[in-house]
Amino acid sequence: MVTIDILYFAWLRERIDEPRERILTSAASVADLVAELRLRSERHAAAFRDPASVRVALDQRLADFSASLCGVREVAFFPPMTGG
Amino acid sequence: MEIEAPLYGEGELPRYERHILLREIGGQGQARLKRARVLVVGAGGLGAPVLLYLAAAGVGRITVVDDDSVSLSNLQRQVIHSQQRLGMAKVESARIALAGINPYVTVVPVEARLDRTRAADLIAGQTLVIDATDNLPTRHLLNAACTAAGVPLLSGAISQWEGQLTLYDPANGAPCLACLFPVLPPDELQVTCTSAGVMGALPGILGAMMAAEAIKEIAGAGQSLHGRLLLHDALWGETRQIAIHRSAGCPVCGPCRKDPT
Numbered sequence: 001m002v003t004i005d006i007l008y009f010a011w012l013r014e015r016i017d018e019p020r021e022r023i024l025t026s027a028a029s030v031a032d033l034v035a036e037l038r039l040r041s042e043r044h045a046a047a048f049r050d051p052a053s054v055r056v057a058l059d060q061r062l063a064d065f066s067a068s069l070c071g072v073r074e075v076a077f078f079p080p081m082t083g084g
Numbered sequence: 085m086e087i088e089a090p091l092y093g094e095g096e097l098p099r100y101e102r103h104i105l106l107r108e109i110g111g112q113g114q115a116r117l118k119r120a121r122v123l124v125v126g127a128g129g130l131g132a133p134v135l136l137y138l139a140a141a142g143v144g145r146i147t148v149v150d151d152d153s154v155s156l157s158n159l160q161r162q163v164i165h166s167q168q169r170l171g172m173a174k175v176e177s178a179r180i181a182l183a184g185i186n187p188y189v190t191v192v193p194v195e196a197r198l199d200r201t202r203a204a205d206l207i208a209g210q211t212l213v214i215d216a217t218d219n220l221p222t223r224h225l226l227n228a229a230c231t232a233a234g235v236p237l238l239s240g241a242i243s244q245w246e247g248q249l250t251l252y253d254p255a256n257g258a259p260c261l262a263c264l265f266p267v268l269p270p271d272e273l274q275v276t277c278t279s280a281g282v283m284g285a286l287p288g289i290l291g292a293m294m295a296a297e298a299i300k301e302i303a304g305a306g307q308s309l310h311g312r313l314l315l316h317d318a319l320w321g322e323t324r325q326i327a328i329h330r331s332a333g334c335p336v337c338g339p340c341r342k343d344p345t
Contacts, residue, residue, distance in 0.1 A: 007324075009315060010243045011275050019320055053269035057326040062264070062313075076326065078315060080265040081241035081248045083277040084130045084218040084287070 001026050004069065006037070008047070009078035012054065015047035030056050030065045033075065054079050091118055096188045100142050106305075113303030114142065120302045121145045123206055125198055125226055126216035127174040128152070129277065129287030130240050130294060132164035134214055137295035139182040143302070145190045146182065147206060150174040151197040161277075161284040198222055203229035212301055214294060215239035220274055224336075227252060227261035231337045236301065237261075238309075240294045243275050245283050245319035247290035250328065251297065251309040254337035258310045259328050262336035286318050 001024045013019050023040075027033035038045045048054075056063055057076040069075070103109045103117075120143050124131055127150040138146055152174050154165040162174075169177040175193035182191045196202060198217075203225060207213055213230050215237055217223055223239065230237040234255040241248045254260045268274075293314070300306050313326045335341055 009317070010246055011273055013246075014244070019317065050270060050273070053265065053267040053273065055265065060324065061327045062329060076315075076324070078248075078326075079269060079273065080220060080223075081243040081246065082218065082220050082223075082274045083242045083280075083282060084126045084128050084216045084240070 007076040108305035120211040124214045127178045130216035130291040133291030147192040149194040249314040259330045260337040263331040263334045
């Protein structure tokens with residue numbers, strides 16, 4: 001198990017009602033982490049119901065959901081923003 | 085012998101003195117600003133500070149596109165418009181405001197919604213395009229047109245208390261919008277200022293940052309947002325940056341892209 005900081009932006013943050021959280025996880029990949037997060041609460045499940053348009057950054061570098069979490073300290077989930 | 089027309093109007097140059105004093109801009113950078121042509125799509129929350137600062141900076145020609153008119157609920161954040169211009173086309177209201185700040189800037193108002201044909205015509209010959217629109221389909225349309233024309237696209241977007249900002253420029257190795265966000269979210273997740281609200285000063289913050297990046301890009305100063313996405317959270321007072329890259333399989337700028345039909 002490792003400790004990872006998770007950051008949420010835009011409507012993800014709104015749905016989860018927190019901008020960040022620190023969790024203990026054994027998830028091997030981003031996809032595994034998302035599956036784990038979905039089980040944390042109804043809010044998390046709602047936030048990750050349709051993650052196809054959500055992007056992820058590992059330690060502030062853009063990555064794919066298939067990417068490994070080995071050595072990663074921070075995971076940021078962010079969707080495209082719309083308004084202007 | 086043909087005599088070249090002077091770059092600046094009579095009495096114009098002193099207004100740019102504080103920029104010319106900056107080592108990173110100087111006389112050369114100011115001349116680049118004066119010769120620049122910038123297309124600003126959207127004269128709303130983000131467009132307001134972008135337009136005001138670019139005109140004040142002496143960008144030679146600014147084309148502004150918007151099909152909307154000024155309404156009361158705009159005035160909480162769209163500081164280029166005014167109570168006296170309620171009901172007026174936003175591009176005309178913007179033109180009046182910019183003429184009041186800098187009469188030496190040529191402002192071309194285009195009261196229209198962007199479509200593919202119009203986008204290609206408007207983008208041709210521009211130094212820089214600025215995406216200050218309020219919806220994702222238009223953002224993607226603009227991205228495809230800028231990619232096809234090889235013109236850099238400085239793009240800002242906001243949502244309630246947060247903003248995103250980057251420079252899309254696949255012609256020079258930076259990603260395009262479709263590299264970063266290839267999938268359009270479902271309609272209910274495309275949160276707009278109209279549907280979800282927005283803190284009034286937020287577009288001021290992001291729009292001023294966009295203006296600064298535009299000035300840097302045109303003058304050739306400092307480090308641009310090439311390959312970096314900036315995320316600003318006004319509610320928590322935090323700014324982060326994320327390293328972004330081109331996607332080899334991008335349908336818009338990748339080697340297997342589909343050309344628009």
